Amino acid sequence: MEMYTKAETLELRRKHIGPSCKVFFPKDPIKIVRAQGQYMFDENGEKYLDCVNNVAHVGHCHPDVIKAAVKQMELLNTNSRFLHDSLVQYAKRLTATLPEQLSVCYFVNSGSEANDLALRLARQYSGHQDVITLDHAYHGHVTSLIDISPYKFNQLGKDSKKEFVHVAPSPDTYRGKYREDHPDPGSAYADDVTKIIEEAHKNGRKIAAFIAESMQSCGGQVIPPAGYFQKVAESVHKAGGVFIADEVQVGFGRVAKCFWGFQLQGEDFVPDIVTMGKPIGNGHPMSCVVTTREIAEAFGASGLEYFNTFGGNPVSCAIGLAVLDIIEKEDLQGHASRVGNYLVQLLNEQKEKHPLVGDVRGVGLFVGVDLVKDRQKRTPATAEAQHIIYKLKEQRILLSADGPYRNILKFKPPMCFSMEDAKHVVNQIDEILTDLEEVTTSNIGNGLPTSTHCKRKTPTDGSNHESNSHINRNRCRQENGFCTEGHKVPCKRIRT
Amino acid sequence: MEMYTKAETLELRRKHIGPSCKVFFPKDPIKIVRAQGQYMFDENGEKYLDCVNNVAHVGHCHPDVIKAAVKQMELLNTNSRFLHDSLVQYAKRLTATLPEQLSVCYFVNSGSEANDLALRLARQYSGHQDVITLDHAYHGHVTSLIDISPYKFNQLGKDSKKEFVHVAPSPDTYRGKYREDHPDPGSAYADDVTKIIEEAHKNGRKIAAFIAESMQSCGGQVIPPAGYFQKVAESVHKAGGVFIADEVQVGFGRVAKCFWGFQLQGEDFVPDIVTMGKPIGNGHPMSCVVTTREIAEAFGASGLEYFNTFGGNPVSCAIGLAVLDIIEKEDLQGHASRVGNYLVQLLNEQKEKHPLVGDVRGVGLFVGVDLVKDRQKRTPATAEAQHIIYKLKEQRILLSADGPYRNILKFKPPMCFSMEDAKHVVNQIDEILTDLEEVTTSNIGNGLPTSTHCKRKTPTDGSNHESNSHINRNRCRQENGFCTEGHKVPCKRIRT
Numbered sequence: 006m007e008m009y010t011k012a013e014t015l016e017l018r019r020k021h022i023g024p025s026c027k028v029f030f031p032k033d034p035i036k037i038v039r040a041q042g043q044y045m046f047d048e049n050g051e052k053y054l055d056c057v058n059n060v061a062h063v064g065h066c067h068p069d070v071i072k073a074a075v076k077q078m079e080l081l082n083t084n085s086r087f088l089h090d091s092l093v094q095y096a097k098r099l100t101a102t103l104p105e106q107l108s109v110c111y112f113v114n115s116g117s118e119a120n121d122l123a124l125r126l127a128r129q130y131s132g133h134q135d136v137i138t139l140d141h142a143y144h145g146h147v148t149s150l151i152d153i154s155p156y157k158f159n160q161l162g163k164d165s166k167k168e169f170v171h172v173a174p175s176p177d178t179y180r181g182k183y184r185e186d187h188p189d190p191g192s193a194y195a196d197d198v199t200k201i202i203e204e205a206h207k208n209g210r211k212i213a214a215f216i217a218e219s220m221q222s223c224g225g226q227v228i229p230p231a232g233y234f235q236k237v238a239e240s241v242h243k244a245g246g247v248f249i250a251d252e253v254q255v256g257f258g259r260v261a262k263c264f265w266g267f268q269l270q271g272e273d274f275v276p277d278i279v280t281m282g283k284p285i286g287n288g289h290p291m292s293c294v295v296t297t298r299e300i301a302e303a304f305g306a307s308g309l310e311y312f313n314t315f316g317g318n319p320v321s322c323a324i325g326l327a328v329l330d331i332i333e334k335e336d337l338q339g340h341a342s343r344v345g346n347y348l349v350q351l352l353n354e355q356k357e358k359h360p361l362v363g364d365v366r367g368v369g370l371f372v373g374v375d376l377v378k379d380r381q382k383r384t385p386a387t388a389e390a391q392h393i394i395y396k397l398k399e400q401r402i403l404l405s406a407d408g409p410y411r412n413i414l415k416f417k418p419p420m421c422f423s424m425e426d427a428k429h430v431v432n433q434i435d436e437i438l439t440d441l442e443e444v445t446t447s448n449i450g451n452g453l454p455t456s457t458h459c460k461r462k463t464p465t466d467g468s469n470h471e472s473n474s475h476i477n478r479n480r481c482r483q484e485n486g487f488c489t490e491g492h493k494v495p496c497k498r499i500r501t
Numbered sequence: 502m503e504m505y506t507k508a509e510t511l512e513l514r515r516k517h518i519g520p521s522c523k524v525f526f527p528k529d530p531i532k533i534v535r536a537q538g539q540y541m542f543d544e545n546g547e548k549y550l551d552c553v554n555n556v557a558h559v560g561h562c563h564p565d566v567i568k569a570a571v572k573q574m575e576l577l578n579t580n581s582r583f584l585h586d587s588l589v590q591y592a593k594r595l596t597a598t599l600p601e602q603l604s605v606c607y608f609v610n611s612g613s614e615a616n617d618l619a620l621r622l623a624r625q626y627s628g629h630q631d632v633i634t635l636d637h638a639y640h641g642h643v644t645s646l647i648d649i650s651p652y653k654f655n656q657l658g659k660d661s662k663k664e665f666v667h668v669a670p671s672p673d674t675y676r677g678k679y680r681e682d683h684p685d686p687g688s689a690y691a692d693d694v695t696k697i698i699e700e701a702h703k704n705g706r707k708i709a710a711f712i713a714e715s716m717q718s719c720g721g722q723v724i725p726p727a728g729y730f731q732k733v734a735e736s737v738h739k740a741g742g743v744f745i746a747d748e749v750q751v752g753f754g755r756v757a758k759c760f761w762g763f764q765l766q767g768e769d770f771v772p773d774i775v776t777m778g779k780p781i782g783n784g785h786p787m788s789c790v791v792t793t794r795e796i797a798e799a800f801g802a803s804g805l806e807y808f809n810t811f812g813g814n815p816v817s818c819a820i821g822l823a824v825l826d827i828i829e830k831e832d833l834q835g836h837a838s839r840v841g842n843y844l845v846q847l848l849n850e851q852k853e854k855h856p857l858v859g860d861v862r863g864v865g866l867f868v869g870v871d872l873v874k875d876r877q878k879r880t881p882a883t884a885e886a887q888h889i890i891y892k893l894k895e896q897r898i899l900l901s902a903d904g905p906y907r908n909i910l911k912f913k914p915p916m917c918f919s920m921e922d923a924k925h926v927v928n929q930i931d932e933i934l935t936d937l938e939e940v941t942t943s944n945i946g947n948g949l950p951t952s953t954h955c956k957r958k959t960p961t962d963g964s965n966h967e968s969n970s971h972i973n974r975n976r977c978r979q980e981n982g983f984c985t986e987g988h989k990v991p992c993k994r995i996r997t
Contacts (some may be wrong), residue, residue: 007586008586008590009586009590011584011590012585014585014586014589016585017589017590017592018584018588018589018592019603019606021589021592021593021596021605022588022589022606022607022813023605023606023607023797023799023800023801024593024797024798024801024806025607025797025801025803025806025807026581026607026806026807026808026809026813027582027806027808028581028583028584028807029582029583034583034584035583035584036584036585036926037579037583037584038576038577038585038586039576039577040576040577040579041579045579045583057533058579060579060580060581060810061578061579062528062813063978064577064947065578065579066574066576066577066578067575067811071571071574071575074570074571074574075570075571075574078562078566078567078570078571079562079567080534080535080559080562081533081534081535081536081541081562082536082561082562082784082785083533083536083541083554083556083557083561083784084554084556085518085524086524086525086530087524087525087530087532087533087541088507088510088511088514088524088530088531088532088533089510089532089533089534090503090504090505090510090534092514092518093505093510093513093517093518094504094505094513096513096514096517096518097513097516097517100517107518107520108516108517110517110518110519110530111518111519111521111522113794114610114611114614114786114811115610115611115614115809115810115811116714116810117614117643117809118610118611118613118614118642118643121643121644122642122643123668124644125644126644138774146612146614146807146808147613147617147618147643147644147645148617148620148621148643148644148645148646149643149644150669151621153577156588157805160803160805161803161805163656181622192931211751226538237905257960282810283810286818287578288814289577289784289786289810289816290580290610290785290786290812290814290817292788296519301519301520301521302520304520304521305517305519305520305521306654307521307656307657308524308761309521309656309657310521310523311521311522311642312522312642313522313609313611313613313642313784314556314612314778314787315556315610315611315786317518317522318784318786320785321786330678333537399872400604403816419820422519425659436774476709499541
């Protein structure tokens, strides 16, 4: 039962919650009161199809997760300075999903805590300070991670990049420096990392770590080309640094054929540190860093204890175990494979039909649709993407748009997302695109403003892609896909 | 039911958990399988009295907390980009416990995330970078907080203090620079902060924040003298910085007569930012930063969104609300006052009786006992404190010793700790102290090694107190009270 009307909730939120904490669809935010599986329900009982909540990994309010949580909450919830079976059992189960050398866990509370600890491990092990990060990367909200997240620090104006941070191009073969027509984009992008290391060395700097999401999420659903991680790891290791694979967004079977995103690069690639988060506890605040014995021992050698008050508590571990059980029991990887393939197939049909669809890419239930105004120039269709998101909301479908130009439709639904759901959302997109294109062809130009009122500068042609990192310095950026400013829905204008 | 024997649990822990994550009593760690109220039970059903777990604030496994959690888990657990009543209701209730101007909340997952965000708020608001912290302070485990935690960075060798960090003396009137015989220790300690600011300004540096626990916990259960915070705040404000009160350890009614530790300084003191943690969710991973509208607006003005995946989710908020309800319904502040006063009274009787007890200080259920080898010189009785802790464990009582010399017995039990519990633990301490003193008086010296094998250097006389910060550079430090190295229990030697 509701305590407040939506207007009252909003009013209290304005009064008591920091204005930097944005809501989805700020002009008409959604109030959600319950959720089940891949569906969310608002205060009027309206049902929304959820294509965005990768945190509710095994489905909203999964009964097995609740059962495990309650059982443990009734028994014990304390810190990891006491011995407890669920802690070690969970560590055993979790490391069993990883290559053998990744055997030592640190349990923490969020992806941000995990990535921060990963940096601490890397620095202590290597004795170095510098970090190589990818353009458009987002690794978390604490100070040390804003520093290595171009997605964030580029918004803070020039000179916001610290000296110890080195930004490598995002290995995006659709929109990046080396594209699908390059004979070996993996090596080419990796060579750029090698050059960065050489340059750093020339300046007397030393590399502690290369960090990358196994697939960039906020950066635009980027799937790195084959061989890229192997070659980067080789260079980074030569420089005495470590490879950190950030699996916070993509881990736990989302990519279907593997349990971890980095495993898509092949069995010959093993990162030195893996960080986990969002889906790990189906919404329960928990996360983990896994590394090698060697790095863990080096970290321990400083003599500094690592204590995390809530990390690895019995309730979190019980929930983590339940999530692993459900993924297995419900064959969610197999399901993600089948539904993901179907979704990509349906979206590719849209690509045949609609010139706005520039690229469809995805593995499992991690799928991106790159919208373009011009297929040759690959000009990002930012306003169109925002329009689609808002129109889908009217149809009770929650989808987001992200990437440096906010023109990439981003699918990362709960893993129980079904064939019917895929069909339904693509049908709706089809209708919206058809409407959009009708307007476009019946007008000079495309009927949409060339830039949204967010004033995000978009490149006018595809050759501009190298300067991507310099165009993010406006205030309309946000973290996880939805435009967080008052977005002028362009549909009204289009339809007149 | 146990999955593993204690030996197996330990073996798996060695294999899969980072060696920097220490257990209590490393020579013979405790395996806890369940807990209720202020009691914990090991795998053999042995019952321990818990004097240390301030996180289990309203008592281990409180049924009302579980009920609230389950009810919400069954309905919805998602992020704060959707509107939800429990988020705003919790923010409303939480800010109602604070002075009026502290009205804006940011919900995060841990004390570390809270303190890191507090620094971000302070820096954005002030436009400055530098931080003044207290000697022996501990504010969290992420990179930015290790930097401002002498408790941690002093262990990393010299040059581990960053340039932007300024360490002020801990306002400890028993062991610090200005003591109980000083006419106005509050002003004297505050003047030291003013001098630090002046010195920083001379060097062209600017102060973003002064941060302090409202009462230092790891630093040695230090209760700052009256007027100290007011005067510090005045200086810090003059310098354009803000005052951050870290309530992670001491908040939520523990100090009995007030809900927040900083309120003990009087109604004329209001910090600019308050951070919360540990007890806030009775073990559930959650925390909060509360600040003024002005600071929140300045933070928002950067245009950077603040998004925390798990922070402020409906389950965390429901649990937070339940904790507030229980504190009120069970009059836990009144209870803490009665039991805390009784505990301090019993401990003061021990001070009359046992020369080892140098100082007893406390408010509510935040109590410290400073053990000394010599009352005149106030030489820390480190080995004796460790001995007591280990002997209490044999009696199934969990207590910790902390502070820069690890000689302070530290009481911070669940708030349901009873009169009988207080009587019981003090009786046991009495017996142990009596035994210790028998040995001491029947031997030349005190029968205990002058330093433990941890090789913590202890000052040989009380005049040495100014150099405290320089003697922490060994490896036997730990975070929350228990010696985390193999501690040679001296009792056997003493008794022969």
